[in-house]
Amino acid sequence: MDYQYLHWDPASATDKDLFRKLLDMYQHLLLATGGDAELSFAWLERIGDQYGLFRPDYGIDQFREELLKEGDVERVPTGGLRLSSKGEVRIRRDSLQRMFTGLARTGGTGEHRTGKAGPGVTERLSETRPYQFGDDVGEVNWNGSLQNRIRRDGQLHGSFREEDLEVFETETSTSCATVIAIDISHSMTLYGEDRITPAKRVALAMVELIRTRYPRDDISVIVFGDRAQEIEIPRIPYLTNGPFHTNTREGLELAAQILSRKKHPNRQIFLITDGKPSCLTENGRLYKNPMGLDRKVVNKTLEMAALLRRRHITVSTFMLTDDPYLVGFVEDFTKLNKGRAYYSSADQLGSFLFVDYLRNRRRRVH
Secondary structure (H helix, E strand, O other), X not given: OOOOOOOOOHHHOOHHHHHHHHHHHHHHHHHHOOOOHHHHHHHHHHHHHHHOOOEOOEOHHHHHHHHHHHOOEEEOOOOOEEEOXXXXXXXXXXXXXXXXXXXXXXOOOOOOOOOOOOOEEEEEEEEEEEOOOOOOHXXXXXXXXXXXXXXXXXXXXXXXXXXXXXXXXXEEEXXXXXXXXXXXXXXXXXXXXOOHHHHHHHHHHHHHHHHHHOOOOEEEEEEEOOOEEEEOHHHHHHOOOOOOOOOHHHHHXXXXXXXXXOOOOEEEEEEEEOOOOOEEEEOOEEEEOOOOOOHHHHHHHHHXXXXXXXXXXXXXXXXXXXXXXXHHHHHHHHHHHOOEEEEOOHHHHHHHHXXXXXXXXXXXXX
């Protein structure tokens, strides 16, 4: 397929088109600046001037006023602007739309079904299989069964035999409790590569997906650097990573504590990270070694993988690097937990995580 790329001409865009384009950029800048509305406006103005994104009658001032009118930002007593609760909801909604769009472009990332499930809603699939004794007759594919009978005896009218019948496959959607664990160590923005912003966008999209489409499910978000902590959903856009090490074990411990309080039949952790575990907490003190894979830190983290498996908590690890140095650790961790591992670039993260979530909450019903 051939694509033709054209220069963006703001003069030919309607006010609505221009607003939408600027809003997409502004929301990305909000996540990149940790939710700083004023700094995001300043960056957008600089980018717009440099690349000719504005029109003489529609510039940064008009865009700012439109966001105020829409209620996405609000004034603070000092006279500046900040992101409003409505603006936070819009970021979540638009992040979900971006994730769906990315999934459509990539065509998904493959199937990862789990064997465990609880009570849920049964859905009919397009696939069929031969009828087996005890199958629900309501799931019989009568058109396909008639074709089977005609192929067998060549007659339009007649009796069905058991071997003629085929039934639709079904899946059960189950309720699921998910903890998204986001690495906020210093390497998430190391060497000029921003990984924390895509991680935040994916977390926002997953929250919106679950709240609007799977209300029986539950989602929590934690962050882990030197220490781990649970954060409230509205805080996600304002996350920044700091000069922290990577306390993966404490992050997993906290996630397990949260999931232990949930009554959902499926429980899982989505671990988003870009580096090796480099510290752990012992007796309230931090043991750290940023150089290499410290066996003490690694072994304690692998112990947690096995413990989570015994508690029937699956970990899907989304590694934002393909560094061969880390592959061995990730493979050992995944094997002990019987979970899944994905080596993903930041722009692919949404598609990988989204598909894994949908697959984990279903099972094939025979």
